[in-house]
Amino acid sequence: MKTPVLLSLLACAGLLSACDSTPRERQEVMDRETQKLDTLAERAAAKLRVAGRRAARFDSVSRVRSRQPLDPAAELALSNELLGPYATVSSLTPATIEPAFVYFMQQVRARRKQWSQRDWDYATAVSRRLNAQFRAVRLDIKGRDELHIRALQTEFTALETGRDVKDLREAVKDK
Template structure:
């Protein structure tokens, strides 16, 4: 929904009323107001329809994600995804304060590279690797230098942003598939 468009239309309405108020009759001003109100009403109705479709698309996406996440992840596929994202399998429990920042950097690099071809299930496995990295970070956080923690926070934010971008695209795709 475009709020600036509605605000711009309101501003134009006020400006046109001010400019025409001196040179027009009440009936002409009334017609101008009706026209502007009709345009605003159309914008509001269109925005409402778009918002409703996005809401339905989001609900469908959430339902599908809930059903998909109810199925357990395959341990072999988990190790395969960890190896693909971090370079080696079963690496996470061995990460130390000196190596965890690079693991997050590797995760984000690989996610950026691979995300265009990932399915929803691939994202589930990537999210699992990310959550396991976060769990390891909790165990070693007190020994982590502040500069590394800042780098890790940046990488965490980027991973979440990449994931949110994917989710937004999927919701939009679901909304587009809904009947008008």
């Protein structure tokens, strides 16, 4: 009694259809399907090779760019724009460091969409100077101000990384 139920389930699942063909016919079907899979795999591999080459080129260009020294005059000009009244970073105190970070991030948010990777290099240099001053006065900063500064530092890093990812995505995208 269980055998007819099992046979009907197997028939519904299509597992008995192999009994209606010869081994040679099954081999031909397998060969065609294997060829289709090979073609798909070859196409995917070709796309990956192209994307890999583009990513390597992007990485190479980024390394060359980052090795080039920043122009001190351009860095000073951008520092003055991004820090405004807090441009003299070395004179920032525990009371003024948090407003300096707030001002800096307001400027970064407002300008970031128009920036090139080189502009981000300059902004990162400004951020490093600001972070160095933060470390120098950190022990005298109120806890809530330090927490706010840490959040702003994280936001800057996220915005910068987001731009890197966007540029990398554009570099490897099929054109």
